[in-house]
Amino acid sequence: MSVTTDNVVSEQWVKPILGLLTSVPDQTDSVYAEIIAELGPVDFQTDWIPFESTTYYQEEMGAKLQRQFISFSNLIDPSQLADIKCVTNRLEKHFSQNNKRTFNLDPGYLTSAKLVLATTKNFAHRIYLHSGIFAEITLTYRGRGFHALEWTYPDYRTPVYLKIFEKIRQKYLNQLSQIPSLDSANHNYSNRRLNLTENTRKYAIGLMSGTSADGVDAALVSIKGNGKSTQAELICSVCYPYPLELRQRIFNLFQTEQSHVDELCQVNFLVGQIFAEAATRVVEIANFDLKNIDFIGSHGQTIYHLPPTEIGTPSTLQIGESAVIANQTNRPVVSDFRVADIALGGHGAPVVPYVDFLIHHQDEKSVALQNIGGISNVTFIPKNARPEDIIAFDSGPGNMIIDATIEIVTNGQKMYDEDGVMAAQGQVNKGLLDILSKHPYLKLPPPKSTGRESFGWAFAQKTVENAKKLGVSDCDLLATVTFFTTQTIVNHYQDHIPFVIDEIRVSGGGAHNRTLMKNLSTLAEATFESVSVIVDEQSDAKEAIAFAILANETLVGHCTNLPNVTGSIRPTILGKITPVPHKIL
Structure with missing residues (x-):
């Protein structure tokens, strides 16, 4: 024919x-x-x-x-x-x-x-x-x-x-x-x-590994618009665990006396590979095509964080090489969100409050968005808030002290207190709680941020030693450090949030710890009148979603740090862009 x-x-x-x-x-x-x-x-x-x-x-x-x-x-x-x-x-x-x-x-x-x-x-x-x-x-x-x-x-x-x-x-x-x-x-x-300035729908992947370093949270997100017009919808999320050997290598890097430059160099690339695998995995679960993803926002894995309140040059380091992620997925990557704020005199943390404001601000009630990861941090949004009205800071330890303590007392047999079962079997020891409550970070005013340097393995080891001196049982020890986490949260509300709190919405791994959540509800309801404590519907994926949205804001050129939160001298665009390695049509 x-x-x-x-x-x-x-x-x-x-x-x-x-x-x-x-x-x-x-x-x-x-x-x-x-x-x-x-x-x-x-x-x-x-x-x-x-x-x-x-x-x-x-x-x-x-x-x-x-x-x-x-x-x-x-x-x-x-x-x-x-x-x-x-x-x-x-x-x-x-x-x-x-x-x-x-x-x-x-x-x-x-x-x-x-x-x-x-x-x-x-x-x-x-x-x-x-x-x-x-x-x-x-x-x-x-x-x-x-x-x-x-x-x-x-x-x-x-x-x-x-x-x-x-x-x-x-x-x-x-x-x-x-x-x-x-x-x-x-x-x-x-x-x-x-063309991300148009009011068109984009598909993005947010990648996040917190200070607990148990794996990579990956969220596939549909995003329409930007700035105050942002509409975001979670399509699928997954927690992609680190291989045990790699997790141990990451934890070794946390210890300055054990870390080496050549090891840091290698782990940076290995973590990048795991982040890329997490991105691939979440699109597979969603029955989605990676080629339809517009961009990836990657927080990386924090190795060390030195805010302006610490001795030495203010700095922060997140690893998980973005070029590895971009090459393995063939998608552009926005990463390294914290350093620009620190370069302007800020703490580089928290950076999620901007997204919290876009998604959660309300006219009817004031909301405390409490994330309990390795570190606990809160974003408080008053009703009818403007960005400059937001109060946000790290309140202190979250799961970090609980996880490290149970790992020490069980000789590595347990990595975390599942459902808070071990803590539920013990009683809070007032003497040990008084020692914990004297940590100098707890007296600092916002803006402030903290990390493993203050509440990591060394802090947990010292706490275990003090518990032994006081004759505190393992269950009582877990009960005490769990209560300590919730007490620091509520105390910070009292000291630094001069507004009525209508609702506390909890996200992060701590939301799965029943004992911790019970403590938080009891303390909050005893301290604040008519407050409700709920678990965020997207608790596990919240921060991964946030970094997808932050990447979207970076690509349209919006400043996303909040100087009133981080202490920086001015707003700035956060993140570095690694372009797609080669165009596949």
Whole structure:
């Protein structure tokens, strides 16, 4: 069969189209909103057309099916077709009910010479793209119209469909004539996804490993907008554990007397590999395609933190080489969020309060967002708050002292007190609690931050030694350090938050410790009138989500440190950008 192509022009940019099939055409607003968020504005839309060419879809989608075609004003690179099909596959699954599709979405593109559709089914006449997606030339343009091929679907052969595609083709040709140079056309799908100033939806991965260093929290996040218009939705999260040998090497680096420069150099790259694996794992669990991820925000693993209140040059070090993450995922990475604030005289911590304000500020009530990781930190947002009204600081130890203590007393048999069971079996020892409460950090005013340097292994060893001198049992010791964590939290509220607290919302690993949570509720309710203590719905992923959002803000050039929180002399953009190593279309 010979095919002639009259008036064929360059196919560097092509026009995306979509066919939507459903039995509920009056319920398409939500799916169209998602589609437009992905592909941009629609410039052509047909009426609903009865679908009568086959009964194939009726068992799954119901009778009286109808189809509608739309085309998009943003031209795309044809190699993006598989990416678009991955998006529509995800949307089909998202809007399905009882494992049955409500909408069938058929994306494709149109050129002056042909109509190409994307499919997941493989036949001899189809060409493989990637991610299980194939391309089929469904119609060719010859003479003065589109013509079917031997494999063309019956409905696509009908005069109604052919006239629709001829109208879209003419719109496409008119569009091309208005572009001075195809090389300068910036309306394509790929460029749109990198234009983060637009109010389009992006997909990002946030990566975080806290001071407990038990693994990497990875969060796949959908983000729309930026700044005060930010809308973020968690799609999937996972905790990807460190291999035990690597975790021990990280802990050795925490001890200045055991760490060496060559070991630091190696572990930096090894941690980067684990972060990349965590990013890959979360998209696999979500049945997502890594190529659809716009960027990654990586906090890294803190090894040492010296805020301005410590002796020596203020500095901080987070490892987990961003170039390793970028090369293994082929996604751009934003990392090293803390150093810019320290360079301006700040503590470099906490940096999450900016995100807390974007997501959680309310007009009706004041909220304390209490994260209990290795270190405990709080963001207090008064009702009707402005960014400069936020109060945030590290209150002291979180799980760090509890984890280290149980590891010492069990000779490494336990790494943490699961559910707070061991602490629940003991009683708080007042003498030991008094010693702990004399730590000088607890008397410092905000802005302030702390870390393993103050409340790490050495502090835990000294606490265990003091417990032995006082004859304190292991269970009583765990009960005391657990109570100490919650007491420092509530005491800091009393000393540094001169507002009514309506709600305490807890996140981090400490939210899983029942004894700790019971202590916190009891102390808070005894101290503050009508306060409620709840666990954040996204407790485990909260900080990973935050670094995805912070990366988004970095890429649009927004300052995200809060000088009233960190003590820096002025606002600044946080993070360093590692670009995608090479572009894969």
